[in-house]
Amino acid sequence: MTQKQDGDPKSLSAEEAKAEFLALQERLRAADIAYHQEDAPVISDAEYDADKRRYAALVAAFPELEKDATQLNSVGAPAASGFGKVSHAVPMLSLGNAFEDEDVADFARSIRKYLGLSVQDPLAFTAEPKIDGLSLSLRYEDGVLVQAATRGDGSVGENVTENARTIADIPEQIAGAPRILEVRGEVYMSHDAFAALNQRQQERGGKVFANPRNAAAGSLRQLDAEITRSRPLQFFAYSWGELSEPLADAQIEAINRLRSLGFSTNPLTRLCSSLEEMIDHYRSIEAQRATLGYDIDGVVYKVNDLSLQGRLGFRSTTPRWAIAHKFPAELAWTRLEAIDIQVGRTGALSPVARLAPVTVGGVVVSNATLHNEDYIAGRDSKGAEIRGGKDIRVGDWVQIYRAGDVIPKVADVDLSKRPESAEPYSFPHVCPECQSPAIREEGDAVRRCSGGLICPAQAIEKLKHFVSRGAFDIEGLGNKQVEQFYADEWIREPGDIFTLRERFGSGLQQLKNREGWGEKSAANLFDAIDEKRTVPFAKFIFALGIRHVGEVAGKDLALHYGEWSALTSALDAARAAALAHRAADEAEDAERIAAEAEGRRARISETRAAAIKACGVPNEAQAAWDDLVGTDGVGPILALSLSDALANPEERAAIDRLADHLNIVPPDAPAAESPVSGKTVVFTGTLEQMTRAEAKARAEALGAKVSGSVSKKTDILVAGPGAGSKATKAAELGIKVLDEAGWLELIG
Template sequence: MNGTTGESLEIKDIAVDDLSADQAQAELSRLAGEIAEHDRRYHQEDAPTISDAVYDALRKRNSAIEGRFPDLVLADGPSVQVGAAPASGFGKIAHTVPMLSLDNAFNDEDVQDFVGRVRRFLKFDPLMGALAVTAEPKIDGLSLSLRYEQGELVYAATRGDGTTGENVTANARTIKDIPERLIGEVPEVVEVRGEVYMAHKDFEDLNKRMEANGGKVFANPRNAAAGSLRQLKSEITASRPLRFFAYAWGEMSAVPSETQSGMVELFEAWGFRINPLMKRCETVEELLGVYHGIEEDRARLDYDIDGVVYKVDRLDLQERLGFVSRSPRWAIAHKFPAEQAYTVLNDIEIQVGRTGALTPVAKLEPITVGGVVVSNATLHNEDYIKGIGQDGEPIRDGKDLRVGDTVKIQRAGDVIPQIVDIDLDKRPADAKPFDFPTVCPACGSHAVREKNEKTGRVDAVRRCTGGLICPAQATEKLKHFVSRNAFDIEGFGDKQVDAFYKDGLVMAPADIFTLEERDARSLTKLRNREGWGDQSARNLFDAINQRRSVELHRFIFALGIRHVGEGNAKLLARAYGSWSVFYDAMQAAHDETGEAWTDLNDIDGIGHIVAEALVEFFAETHNRDQLDALLGAVSPQDAEKVDASGSPVAGKTVVFTGSLERMTRDEAKAMAERLGAKVSGSVSKKTDLVVAGPGAGSKLKKAQDLEIEVISEDGWFDLVGA
């Protein structure tokens, strides 16, 4: 982005150290609004829209700016706010002792810094003895405060904004882990605080019931627990399997212990469940040992955690340390790395895709990562699993994975989870190397790894040789054909494909468009099948008929040609304009020589591998037969022509080469196509114009040899008037 746009440079992208005072003030205001909105979604609606890592990054930036510009700290900013205001559906309860949140540590060094700060603040001389600190799992649930008077439960309140919470007393009374009356002798006033959560097995069972009853399923156990506790009808909460761990306190008429660990032990004596993994440590090394041990055992726990909490054990030292802003100086939360967690590899399952590829999938012990319950992960191919290639050499990122291994998985955004590490110390003694199948599990045909005769390289993917006789390939191709970015036939999903294929109703794409006609003649009508009726059958037939004419790029994408994804399908549709032109060109390029083959390879974004896959597809007789049958029922629309009247480059073939400084290559390509030009990836006699930036090499030389017009990037902008 050019510096000429001033503040539109996006202040949020400027490093904290580079912010001016005015920019810092604007950024603090923006962060306050954004964090407050995310707090509302998390605490009030139980429906967060960003991951913990992204949220933590927002707060970290806010704190850094406040540290550099202390005079600009907002009176109601994130550093002094906790949670969100109580929802309007509940009565309000003011906390006698605020429910504050914790600062975060993100690595081992942060923990060392925390202990160092505590020692410096207390002037804690090593000769005074060890500085004891407790370590306990940070439960990913909903914070709750329980007030007891004379040992009897009086009320229960959520955290809310830290000062005022929601009155959920009736709902809390339905949770078995929360005693109505405390056991033994207790102070006159006791406020016990902890976390309401849902166990993994209970979460799975609840979602199954919700789905069976047509209800909305929960994304993760935390949302399920929070949504269940905050029901306006306590009978609904009572039907949900909620649990509670006690670990802190608010107002106490008397504090019957001198340590954090002692107080938690008393909670257990009073009738609460406490976390058995809580440890008392005397060195930083011990703390980190507990943290990394819990991190690795995370998958074996029956509840979600997102870190480990450290607290100075002696209460008198806690009192001396006091609080800063919204958090205590004597405690910190050591968060787990963003989007990572340890779990157990229960099995390796082989799936057969539409191109015949045998894809291994890791079946994992379910665990929440990045707010999503993960039970599967990609394993790429057999070399990845073995950790060695065909030549016997170790391959990059190879793992030697075995069923029973404890593995670290990683998930970022919407990316399919991947295994990034193995804890070999926890490998079962009887774990055996995985034997990758050499026959297709779907049809029994040989599964082979093809060898590229030109390069001599063996394909990393093993493929079924069964082709059309393989039911897995056939059903996967059909599922791809009707998918959202292809024909997008409403009501024709995976379930329908599997059922229709099994019963012989739809064996190939063309069968979809004759389904209604055949149904009219059949004695076993679709409407009489289980799960169908007159209206649902009619809706499906209508949806099919509405898709008898589709955009050209959708039609090409739907064919399921190897290496031709949605993006390449759009490139091909734009380059050839109509189905007939495209089909004829693919036929003409079949021998991989001549003008048609050159033109195909010259399409910017279509490389040799894609071009080869295209001509191979159209060379197969059975593919052409299926296309003929399909085209008897479907009409691909011509690609939409760009209105580039008056454009100086309309109809011209343009090549961009070298480094572009005012736009990215994708932006340049999009601009040229918008102006009616065709963008090519190589220079030939058909090229009209070459736009060359610094570092242009062989393409520039070839253009000069062919006496093709060459202009600079600035010349391009002058030419098109941008």
């Protein structure tokens, strides 16, 4: 296991936990974009799952990280360019994961606890193979297929209707269906079809696919539907989205109904009445995995009773009533031929292992992540040994594992095969791109280039991020064009993109005479750039590529501040407080180190308070800071990163130059969809008609914010029997107090 996955998170210091948390957050964000948006994954499924588990465990052990935990609520990635966008009437969410039998038992127990069921109450689940393909939603109106869309980011997907019509398993017309029916399932390619496709591709000199999942995704996303028609795609239906009337009362009956309507459903789907039956069916499917003829990576369990599914509802990104029980990873041995260093847009130096190509699970792999310099050296962030203390050297015989179709991880080293000439790897202390010092700050697991804007790797990666699909998504300006234009010194910062037409003039001579460009393609690029001069505020924030500021945080900041000028004014006002909190972080670190050396208990809270007080922060600066970190989805780490970026004179000037070329559109105000939309609600005491978790989920679904404490910002206190100090405080503050019956009447 990696250092991220070793040991109890509670054994870490706050400093160590924060460093590991930040490294995982960047890694998960990059992995989501690579897998869901670009069909070019950069880490394995097993590694991604392990990272996500460790990430969640760190947040659970250190609650102060929660406000910065943007990857807890991420689903997929934005829809790709080249296709129309489709807003899903019912979000296409991801699934939570189980890796051990005990995880499945915990899942079943949590269902019973949420619903208030005893262990004697019957509770059935369906169990079905988890297909490793591309999620697709098919919308039928009056029995006619009118739209097909990929998952995208869960809310908005790609319109691939014409391509879906070419798949034999997808009927264009159905009889006896509800007036509106959204059928959801997985597009996949069988092993035999995949092998035949790759053979044809080789004979034609075309692209050879790494695995069936990539082949299926690439085939469905062809702009020419005739290419999709030539690819042997299949489809399994397993769920549904919007319905004008229910399909059935139970999951298994609804699946049977879909099959009777003409859809292919997986024949290994079973109804299980106990935990033992669920695990037994998992073992049975696992034993058949190699002979199924298509890729699966686990088994999905779902609560069978659809009325209970409705009560259980959803978390922000996953349903409470379903979970995926994943298969273990696969292993292989190969030679480590080189270690390369890649520099990302935040300056992080990331080591990558170049391997002698090896087949793992039917896929040839030649690269692996090495995480950071500690991992290469055989230790974790606390200096404890991993892999038995064995370091990794060029020339080593290394064990790798993978699950799925992506870059593996180095799991072990065979010292008996280590060449005598192999030297310990010396991690660079200067950036390989710009030769600036590469600095590793106290508590950070990653070494970063200090070159900033002068580092071409960082500049290019930031520009690539700026034009990516989730950001400005400029048609005709992708990674290849960014690299070309940067090398030609045509664009050095995002604002330069919007002056290209002005600088080149109407003749387009400089661009159209370049290889790969003509007058039409050059004109199309300039028109595409002009189309992006009006941009939503949230997308503008995300596109800036500021460390820790992802899409979710961009939306939260846009909703809170409304306008770009309001956000910049708030950050300017809060700068003194930000610097004080930065000083407090440093004082905390120093106190922790000193206390450990002296064998005493650290006085963290006293040290922090003293450091902030010593800075003499003005009241207005502290108020602006409190408002910033009080924004939904924003915590101190993200707030400091945002403040630092806009306080950097060069970066601020570049952002201001960019903003001068744009019309930044404020977000729409949230619609008042219910009597409690936008209100802050607190529950206290015992609820008798629903569990506390169910009441919270219902309130949030109606647009309310649920808090655990009463304050001046509280609008409603729902007090059941046994309400204590919260009810007293609410009365003192004049807050509206309802009993459970009054609450249910209010929300209808």
